[in-house]
Amino acid sequence: MQNHYNYFFDDITNTYNFITKNNILYRVAFIVDETFSSISGEDISNIYQIIVEKASEELDSFDIKVSKTIEHIIDKFFQRTENSLIYVCSDEDERAYSRHKIFDRWYKQSEYRDKIVKLDNIFKLKTGDSSFQKLYTSFMFHKENSNYQKLITIYNTIEEALNSTTDDK
Numbered sequence: 001m002q003n004h005y006n007y008f009f010d011d012i013t014n015t016y017n018f019i020t021k022n023n024i025l026y027r028v029a030f031i032v033d034e035t036f037s038s039i040s041g042e043d044i045s046n047i048y049q050i051i052v053e054k055a056s057e058e059l060d061s062f063d064i065k066v067s068k069t070i071e072h073i074i075d076k077f078f079q080r081t082e083n084s085l086i087y088v089c090s091d092e093d094e095r096a097y098s099r100h101k102i103f104d105r106w107y108k109q110s111e112y113r114d115k116i117v118k119l120d121n122i123f124k125l126k127t128g129d130s131s132f133q134k135l136y137t138s139f140m141f142h143k144e145n146s147n148y149q150k151l152i153t154i155y156n157t158i159e160e161a162l163n164s165t166t167d168d169k
Helices: 035-040 064-077 096-109 148-155 158-167
Strands: 008-010 015-019 025-032 047-054 084-090 116-126 132-142
Touching (some): 035 148, 084 096, 096 116, 096 132
Parallel strands (some): 047 084
Antiparallel strands (some): 008 015, 015 025, 025 047, 084 132, 116 132
16 A cells, blocks of 8 residues: 555646645645855755645644655655755744644654755744744755755854845845
8 A cells, every 4th residue: 555645746836736535635846945045155056945735724634644745755856966955934823833843753753864964943033123033944955965064054054144134124
């Protein structure tokens, strides 16, 4: 028995799509992220944000095949060792911490730990004189990525760089 749902790539929306046993549609997208290039002033390609969207409002009971399907899609993504993945949870709905913990638990239980590095950061971005927005982030890249050290250095400076652009305004 297959441990993940069948999925397909939609060329129009550039998303991977699958439907659960409860008829819930999920979409997974990899969006080019230019943050590392902007911060470093260098062309650092193959960095993507992953977006996982439940496309319907129905409540979905826990379904292990959902995470297994997303894992399978990510596994295909990392077949290219130069690909890197950033996962961002903003805290607007006050559920970001929960999603971040779920993502962390998924990684710790995955087989990726042997070949994929995962770093975590909580960015506190200035939104006003004394207010901040928290972004829970994870960054994943292959241990054989040729930009290994550079990626770590840049990821660790994102919060400072984003806050310095806010100070300039």
